Amino acid sequence: MPAFTRVLARLRALPRPRGLARLRGPGRPRVLARLREARDAHPAAARGLRRTVHVLAAVLVVGALLMPNTAPSLRPGGFTRIPAEAIVGAVVLLALPRRPRVAVAALYGAAIGVLTVLNLLDIGFYEYLGRGFNLVLDWGLLDDAQAYIEDSMGRAAAVAAAVGAVLLVLLLVVVMALATVRLGNLLARHRNRATQGALIAGTVWITCTALGVQIAGLPVAADRAAETAQGQTERVLDTLRDEAAFAKEARKDSFGATPPDQLVPDLRGKDVVLAFIESYGRSALEDPLMAPGVIDTLDARTSALARAGYRARSGWLTSATYGGSSWLGHSTTLSGLWIDNQQRYRTATNSDRLTLTKAFQKTGAWDTVGIMPGVQKAWPEAEWYGLDRVYDAFELGYRGPKFSWSTMPDQYALEAYQRLEHGRGHDRPLMSEIILTSSHQPWAPIPEMVDWEDLGDGSVFDAIQKAGKDSSDVIADADESKEEYGRSVQYSVDALTQWLERYGTDDTVLVFLGDHQPIARVSGHGADRDVPVTVVARDPAVLEKIEDWNWTEGLRPAKDAPVWRMDAFRDRFLRAYGSVPHPTGNKG
Incomplete structure (x- = not known):
């Protein structure tokens, strides 16, 4: 044991690599130090900025959960509803310790980002082809879309559109994951009030569902994200079932x-x-x-x-x-x-x-x-x-x-x-x-x-x-x-x-x-x-x-x-x- 203690002491005495020195201890980057100084010097502004980011994260997540999959449905009234997925997500995150909570929040946010991408694809397909996007069949049509843009607006526009689309997908998934992690941490810091809020929101959602309460012709209680996931799943299953049936019909x-x-x-x-x-x-x-x-x-x-x-x-x-x-x-x-x-x-x-x-x-x-x-x-x-x-x-x-x-x-x-x-x-x-x-x-x-x-x-x-x-x-x-x-x-x-x-x-x-x-x-x-x-x-x-x-x-x-x-x-x-x-x- 004494030998182990001596080895450990020698390891601690070794000089730290520069990279680690920058990441930890008093040697952290100057930029971070200046940000902390600015935050300490202007606490009200920092608090306002922090709250603004919280609000933006909540708006982003709730908006994604309520997002429709057709262009005519993109109207303000559709975003004034209560998403069941947000309530369930809050309850789950409140029940988890810190590390599992962060992991689950990131995965949940990434999943919301993927559903948002699918909704955007649906909007585009309904606009042009009068039907939703099919996860099994339609990836090849994206190449046709790029070729169409190239023929219509030039190669530069087609390349820009393709790069922009990829970046948008990555950005949506990453930003949504970061937003849900932030909101999960916020819930954990205010656990009691968050628990009460989730309970109230769940009660209101159930009541609105039972009474059929609507605003602007839309039910207040919403489960849009679940509908999107279910719709895409049903399309995939229908496609797989249709293949054998149609082959028989063709004969x-x-x-x-x-x-x-x-x-x-x-x-x-x-x-x-x-x-x-x-x-x-x-x-x-x-x-x-x-x-x-x-x-x-x-x-x-x-x-x-x-x-x-x-x-x-x-x-x-x-x-x-x-x-x-x-x-x-x-x-x-x-x-x-x-x-x-x-x-x-x-x-x-x-x-x-x-x-x-x-x-x-x-x-x-x-x-x-x-x-x-x-x-x-x-x-x-x-x-x-x-x-x-x-x-x-x-x-x-x-x-x-x-x-x-x-x-x-x-x-x-x-x-x-x-x-x-x-x-x-x-x-x-x-x-x-x-x-x-x-x-x-x-x-x-x-x-x-x-x-x-x-x-x-x-x-x-x-x-x-x-x-x-x-x-x-x-x-x-x-x-x-x-x-x-x-x-x-x-x-x-x-x-x-x-x-x-x-x-x-x-x-x-x-x-x-x-x-x-x-x-x-x-x-x-x-x-x-x-x-x-x-x-x-x-x-x-x-x-x-x-x-x-x-x-x-x-x-x-x-x-x-x-x-x-x-x-x-x-x-x-x-x-x-x-x-x-x-x-x-x-x-x-």
Whole structure:
């Protein structure tokens, strides 16, 4: 024992490392010493500052616990409620000794920070896609969001947004943890009063719950954070359960075993064009700011096509997506499956499901072509869709400027289709899928129609693009976003119907529709998911086949025209044109 005492004495006699000297004892940093001096010299100001920090920490934590997950719910009344999670947290922290209390408070605060991030993600997803954030499926869409910002506002803005988002997440989690630790220490220093306050708050919460007390239409007793955690958990569980159920559903196909000679026999010899217009939704025809111009365009183009010998019928489809994720709308329309998330999309595209385009390919009576100006990377889905040849953004010969996200104007894409496929002459008719992207957000700058003879390689659009509006200005103004969105839809409809008027024949059948409604700030919060769908042809027999659909005559569907779910279109179309169902996958 004496030997141990001597060793300990020698260790104590050793000089301290500088770092430790700075952290402990009389050698602590000068900054901390000056702060203490200032606090001692101005006790009232220090006390006021300390109380202010306490209040800010409480406001931050309570505000996070009450934070809603939709933009319309972000109103002052929503933050005047009593959060059950704050009461429970206070009770737990009061019951713990110092070290466990600090650890639990930090973890609790970090968890609140994570829930706040999830609420912010929900707000963004509801604004753009009309649904909440899915923890299982939606991380890949964040990359798409960055790419969209880069295309719309430049690479610097995209990098800044990505870095800012990461820093915001880290800051929220760290600051929330520090705030709860501070509040936990405050509760411990005033244990008696804090215990009484927690008891009173709990009694008030229970009483308000029992009586249903409300302020501004909201219950005073709140459990928002628990609702957020429960909602996210249920989404994850629903997603996991849905995977197996949807795979089974995808195997059941009414036309999966139909022989080639019994698929679309009533369209033999026709060139069938199926075109999707980006974000072409019901709002374009009904919103007071957008509708007048769009309706005028649809009516004018109906008359122009009639003079060229074409007739049209129009109705409504309810899209599987909203605000974005266009591929979900495309795949739903063509597969007859309700594909409303990325997991379903992956399952469907890895199945043997007969798509509408593949039905034409399977007959051997059509060549199938895809015009995809929005595709800028490998696209293996082409085989599932049944497309013999796909032209992506780099294969259409365009040398002009991009129009924000859209790689090329719709008019050019249609002229390239005419040059490369439709006007080239084939031994068999064409079944073509065309994606038109000029009406993709942010709707600035917007192309303008030019003389078809002047399109060339697209360089003619340089001056139009430079003279167009700046996307950042349009994004910042909701009304201007609506107006420019309406103009972009007018442009897309003009380009498509002028192409038909110019290049269509007696054997051309055009089917065009929107893939989804525009984002909520344009279509309106709570807007439906309906999109217009139209069939145009010169041959009267083509429209006679769909007479019992009761669609509206012309390019503009009546407000009360029939509304189908988008996944119903494939089967209705196949049946209308003579296809005979031969189901697969009904066993097991």
